[in-house]
Amino acid sequence: xxxLLEKEMKGREIYTGIKVFxxxxxxxxxxxxxxxxxxxxxxxxxxxxxxxxxxxxxxxxFKESGLNPVFAFTFSDEIxxxxxxxxxNNRIEKIDSIIPGFISSALTIHLKLEKPVSFDSRVIxxxxxxxxxxxxxxQSETWRNHISSYGYYTLRGTGLSENEAASQLKNMKASSxxxxxxxxxxxxxxxxxxxxCGILVYRETQEKTGYDPLRKTxxxxxxxxxxxxxxxxxxxxxxxxxxxSRLVS
Ligand SMILES: Nc1nc2c(ncn2[C@@H]2O[C@H](COP(=O)(O)OP(=O)(O)O)[C@@H](O)[C@H]2O)c(=O)[nH]1
Ligand SMILES: [Mg+2]
Numbered sequence: 001x002x003x004l005l006e007k008e009m010k011g012r013e014i015y016t017g018i019k020v021f022x023x024x025x026x027x028x029x030x031x032x033x034x035x036x037x038x039x040x041x042x043x044x045x046x047x048x049x050x051x052x053x054x055x056x057x058x059x060x061x062f063k064e065s066g067l068n069p070v071f072a073f074t075f076s077d078e079i080x081x082x083x084x085x086x087x088x089n090n091r092i093e094k095i096d097s098i099i100p101g102f103i104s105s106a107l108t109i110h111l112k113l114e115k116p117v118s119f120d121s122r123v124i125x126x127x128x129x130x131x132x133x134x135x136x137x138x139q140s141e142t143w144r145n146h147i148s149s150y151g152y153y154t155l156r157g158t159g160l161s162e163n164e165a166a167s168q169l170k171n172m173k174a175s176s177x178x179x180x181x182x183x184x185x186x187x188x189x190x191x192x193x194x195x196x197c198g199i200l201v202y203r204e205t206q207e208k209t210g211y212d213p214l215r216k217t218x219x220x221x222x223x224x225x226x227x228x229x230x231x232x233x234x235x236x237x238x239x240x241x242x243x244x245s246r247l248v249s
Contacts, residue, residue: 030077
């Protein structure tokens with residue numbers, strides 16, 4: 001009886017067979033973070049403590065999740081992680097639940113939150129070459145987000161309501177937002193690089209020289225370290241292209 005029931009119920013788990021062919025990216029985005037972060041009294045539009053908590057959560061993912069992303073890119077409340085391989089038989093259900101679950105938990109710890117948070121998650125199949133183009137897209141979104149969020153909070157600061165600021169912003173060109181923000185004392189070309197270009201996280205192997213007391217010689221060892229790059233190149237430049245092709249290969 002129970003066996004039959006189990007068989008029938010297992011049969012209802014109809015999405016378990018959906019899989020992705022690597023390589024792929026996973027993008028997660030904080031759910032309702034506008035309100036959630038408002039409650040924390042974070043600096044607007046960018047708060048370094050929040051960015052640090054996001055990046056430290058990614059670093060914890062590299063070190064402690066048992067999964068092996070090639071690298072990750074983050075700005076605002078979103079994270080893209082890139083994979084060439086993943087356990088769980090490449091099952092979408094597993095990927096889309098474990099990754100946002102891990103990051104929600106890590107972020108809760110790092111920000112010492114008192115209310116729960118969540119992330120949505122999607123899987124994006126990408127060829128190796130598409131990874132670069134995907135990154136170009138997310139970095140241009142980083143730049144657009146940077147301009148519009150400074151514009152938005154500058155307009156709010158002049159006394160406009162949320163709706164007024166949002167609708168006025170919609171009708172403004174990037175160059176007039178630059179001008180407006182500049183009049184209020186902020187040069188958008190000189191804000192911290194991570195706000196303009198995002199943050200990369202990846203594994204880096206470092207050569208370390210140690211001393212072997214038995215053989216009485218110097219020895220070189222490879223050590224993997226997680227690197228947080230808060231000043232990544234603009235990906236569409238030659239330098240950026242080189243870095244990304246090194247990371248994906
Ligand atoms: N105060 C503050 N808010 C941030 C920061 N980074 C992201 N956010 C908020 O997170 C939101 C992310 O946008 P989106 O995902 O579209 O909105 P959501 O649906 O509210 O998560 C932004 O609108 C900001 O309000 C930060 O560094 N400081
Ligand atoms: Mg969000």
